Amino acid sequence: MGTLSADATIDADVLVIGGGLAGCWAALRACESGARTLLVDKGYVSRAGCSPLSGGVMTAPLPGDDLDVWASEIVERGGYMNNQDWLDAFLEEQAGLVQELDRMGPVIVKDAKGDIRRLSSRGMLSVRCLQFNPKDTMTLLRQRLEQNGCKILDRVHVAELLTDADGRVAGAVALRTRTGEILTIRAGATVITSGPFNIKGRNMVDNVGADGHALAWRAGADLSDMEFAFGGTFSLMQKKYKFPAYNIALGHGAQLINAAGERFMKRYDPERMERTELPQVIAAFLNEVLCGRGPVYIDLRHADDHLVDDLRAVRGATWADELTTGRIKDYRERPVLIEPQWTVWSHRCGIRIGLDCSASVPGLYAAGSVTKIEAVGTHASAGVPVAFCGVAGSRAGRAAAEFARHSGGGAISTDQIDSVVERLQRTRANKAGEAPNAIFLAIRDLLGTPLDCMVLSAERIAEIRRQTASLRARCDNLSAPDPHELLKAEEARNFLEAFDVSMAAAEARPESRESFYRKDYPTTDNQNWFCWHLAKRNGDRAEFRRERIPLDRYRRKPPQMPESHMSPIGRNLEEALHGARVA
Amino acid sequence: MARVLLDEAICNGCGRCAEICPVDVLRMNTDGKLAIVAYPDDCSGCHFCVQECPVHCIEIDDRRNTDGVSIYDKLGIVDRWNN
Ligand SMILES: Cc1cc2nc3c(=O)[nH]c(=O)nc-3n(C[C@H](O)[C@H](O)[C@H](O)COP(=O)(O)OP(=O)(O)OC[C@H]3O[C@@H](n4cnc5c(N)ncnc54)[C@H](O)[C@@H]3O)c2cc1C
Numbered sequence: 219m220g221t222l223s224a225d226a227t228i229d230a231d232v233l234v235i236g237g238g239l240a241g242c243w244a245a246l247r248a249c250e251s252g253a254r255t256l257l258v259d260k261g262y263v264s265r266a267g268c269s270p271l272s273g274g275v276m277t278a279p280l281p282g283d284d285l286d287v288w289a290s291e292i293v294e295r296g297g298y299m300n301n302q303d304w305l306d307a308f309l310e311e312q313a314g315l316v317q318e319l320d321r322m323g324p325v326i327v328k329d330a331k332g333d334i335r336r337l338s339s340r341g342m343l344s345v346r347c348l349q350f351n352p353k354d355t356m357t358l359l360r361q362r363l364e365q366n367g368c369k370i371l372d373r374v375h376v377a378e379l380l381t382d383a384d385g386r387v388a389g390a391v392a393l394r395t396r397t398g399e400i401l402t403i404r405a406g407a408t409v410i411t412s413g414p415f416n417i418k419g420r421n422m423v424d425n426v427g428a429d430g431h432a433l434a435w436r437a438g439a440d441l442s443d444m445e446f447a448f449g450g451t452f453s454l455m456q457k458k459y460k461f462p463a464y465n466i467a468l469g470h471g472a473q474l475i476n477a478a479g480e481r482f483m484k485r486y487d488p489e490r491m492e493r494t495e496l497p498q499v500i501a502a503f504l505n506e507v508l509c510g511r512g513p514v515y516i517d518l519r520h521a522d523d524h525l526v527d528d529l530r531a532v533r534g535a536t537w538a539d540e541l542t543t544g545r546i547k548d549y550r551e552r553p554v555l556i557e558p559q560w561t562v563w564s565h566r567c568g569i570r571i572g573l574d575c576s577a578s579v580p581g582l583y584a585a586g587s588v589t590k591i592e593a594v595g596t597h598a599s600a601g602v603p604v605a606f607c608g609v610a611g612s613r614a615g616r617a618a619a620e621f622a623r624h625s626g627g628g629a630i631s632t633d634q635i636d637s638v639v640e641r642l643q644r645t646r647a648n649k650a651g652e653a654p655n656a657i658f659l660a661i662r663d664l665l666g667t668p669l670d671c672m673v674l675s676a677e678r679i680a681e682i683r684r685q686t687a688s689l690r691a692r693c694d695n696l697s698a699p700d701p702h703e704l705l706k707a708e709e710a711r712n713f714l715e716a717f718d719v720s721m722a723a724a725e726a727r728p729e730s731r732e733s734f735y736r737k738d739y740p741t742t743d744n745q746n747w748f749c750w751h752l753a754k755r756n757g758d759r760a761e762f763r764r765e766r767i768p769l770d771r772y773r774r775k776p777p778q779m780p781e782s783h784m785s786p787i788g789r790n791l792e793e794a795l796h797g798a799r800v801a
Numbered sequence: 802m803a804r805v806l807l808d809e810a811i812c813n814g815c816g817r818c819a820e821i822c823p824v825d826v827l828r829m830n831t832d833g834k835l836a837i838v839a840y841p842d843d844c845s846g847c848h849f850c851v852q853e854c855p856v857h858c859i860e861i862d863d864r865r866n867t868d869g870v871s872i873y874d875k876l877g878i879v880d881r882w883n884n
Pocket of ligand 1: 235
């Protein structure tokens with residue numbers, strides 16, 4: 219017994235895994251509740267994760283706003299699939315958090331009178347957002363945590379959760395990513411705040427992947443709506459330049475055109491055109507390309523003169539330089555080749571949480587983008603994800619502190635610890651295996667282009683699952699000469715485990731809905747699939763169940779809901795797949 | 802994938818980049834006096850090191866996103882405007 223056990227043991231009341239916005243707010247609230255709090259991050263708290271890189275657009279209710287109108291709009295846009303209890307709590311508490319954020323002092327864009335200046339959220343009429351400086355905010359949160367006595371450990375990767383004899387989550391095994399030291403953390407309650415489901419190499423946040431999803435999954439927690447794992451933007455133009463500024467460019471008059479120079483979005487959505495929901499724009503892009511009207515260009519010839527200045531204001535020189543240094547040639551003279559991505563990037567699926575942010579296993583809590591953001595339905599308006607981090611993080615931190623005080627943390631068997639240590643040591647000792655980066659390259663090829671993962675079918679899903687299984691087998695033979703590589707080996711395994719749950723969920727869902735599209739079931743089936751789709755681990759398999767959305771109890775109800783209708787992606791791809799030209 | 806370009810002749814060894822790099826690509830050398838690019842393949846292109854380096858010795862080349870698969874290449878579609 220204990221021959222393999224960890225190098226050191228740390229005790230805490232509350233363990234928080236991941237120091238982005240959600241984790242920092244959770245840790246702060248846990249400290250304020252009097253809990254001995256340990257915040258660990260495999261990167262560096264205040265610079266790792268999505269939070270310091272975010273665009274800084276945040277849903278921002280202020281005194282005097284009619285939040286009922288906001289909620290109705292968010293529910294309508296969410297296809298009535300929101301958890302409305304969560305939505306009401308979210309808006310109400312976010313109003314308080316906006317004031318707290320302002321008092322903390324990061325840059326928030328204000329008008330001449332010193333009042334917070336707000337913009338309308340994409341696609342919304344009433345909902346308003348503020349703009350804040352996310353990097354400053356993270357620095358300030360880190361300082362606040364240090365002042366409040368929170369213990370912060372950077373460069374610590376959580377490899378596995380531990381449970382006690384009563385099935386409560388009672389801590390974790392972690393790896394110091396620079397020294398290779400293995401830690402046992404005993405905690406009364408644990409909060410996962412490890413960020414969205416994301417694939418390395420695409421979104422500038424490579425330390426965020428699927429660790430938290432996989433940790434929760436292996437501990438037996440429910441995951442929700444995992445088939446909605448894909449998302450896309452026009453952020454990347456694959457060839458010779460990088461210009462992740464589609465939304466900003468549109469604001470300055472950019473248009474999408476096809477090879478014939480036609481502003482094709484007119485045919486798909488005459489009213490909103492390029493501003494329609496991104497999955498639909500990407501479906502239209504695919505349809506154009508498949509019907510021989512590609513490539514597609516972003517036309518900046520008539521963009522206004524503020525484009526470059528605004529790019530510089532949001533992102534410093536990096537994006538503006540693409541235009542000004544000639545990497546993107548003569549954008550005033552000719553259209554610029556553009557190509558979207560459609561890949562794993564989602565806030566729409568994740569760990570299932572209750573109103574107190576508890577996961578379905580006792581002692582485990584989650585907040586931020588690793589959870590399915592319960593307040594939103596099929597569409598999150600811009601600004602919700604960062605706002606949700608504050609509200610859910612606060613709730614999770616308080617509830618975890620409370621749980622730790624009353625019922626947390628029994629004894630952990632050494633067998634559990636030993637098996638994780640053994641797994642880590644086996645990879646370290648393997649001298650002849652593959653490098654983890656080979657797996658990430660293979661995942662990239664598997665996800666392919668938008669054509670490969672936006673247009674799903676029973677055959678395609680089965681093929682993806684076959685290839686995922688073979689990549690998981692390759693993960694058994696990874697070698698890691700140092701702890702940095704060991705971390706990546708763990709990340710690859712976790713990503714593939716969560717991705718397979720996602721594809722199993724896709725297999726189990728014979729319909730199409732918003733961003734989820736199957737060409738063998740192109741219609742939205744409200745009779746059977748207007749629900750939340752929950753996954754639970756049973757041995758090596760995923761078990762699914764559908765949970766009714768309690769519309770009868772909710773205040774906002776749809777006027778009428780057709781039993782089924784053609785899904786929006788299906789409609790936009792009609793011509794390419796069935797030869798019917800859209801209007 | 803992006804590339805970190807670090808000019809060792811200018812680096813003053815303050816260690817800030819190695820402290821903050823989210824993906825741990827930058828480290829200090831063995832005597833702790835100079836930053837080094839320890840894992841050149843793993844830069845995610847966040848630019849935080851560039852923004853925080855007090856002597857401006859770091860640049861990021863992130864113009865290629867060749868690590869994605871291009872649908873144009875896959876379908877053999879060619880650009881008509883010579884971008
Ligand atoms: C470029 C960009 C722009 C965006 N713009 C906006 C916007 O304008 N408005 C908006 O609302 N949303 C925006 N988003 C989304 C938003 O930023 C995120 O949803 C939000 O910041 C997520 O916060 P989080 O705290 O949940 O996770 P993150 O901030 O991603 O933090 C997760 C942390 O967990 C750590 N971690 C992960 N796994 C482990 C592990 N196993 N052990 C230890 N630590 C771990 C990571 O290192 C990371 O620091 C944007 C995202 C990106 C990438």
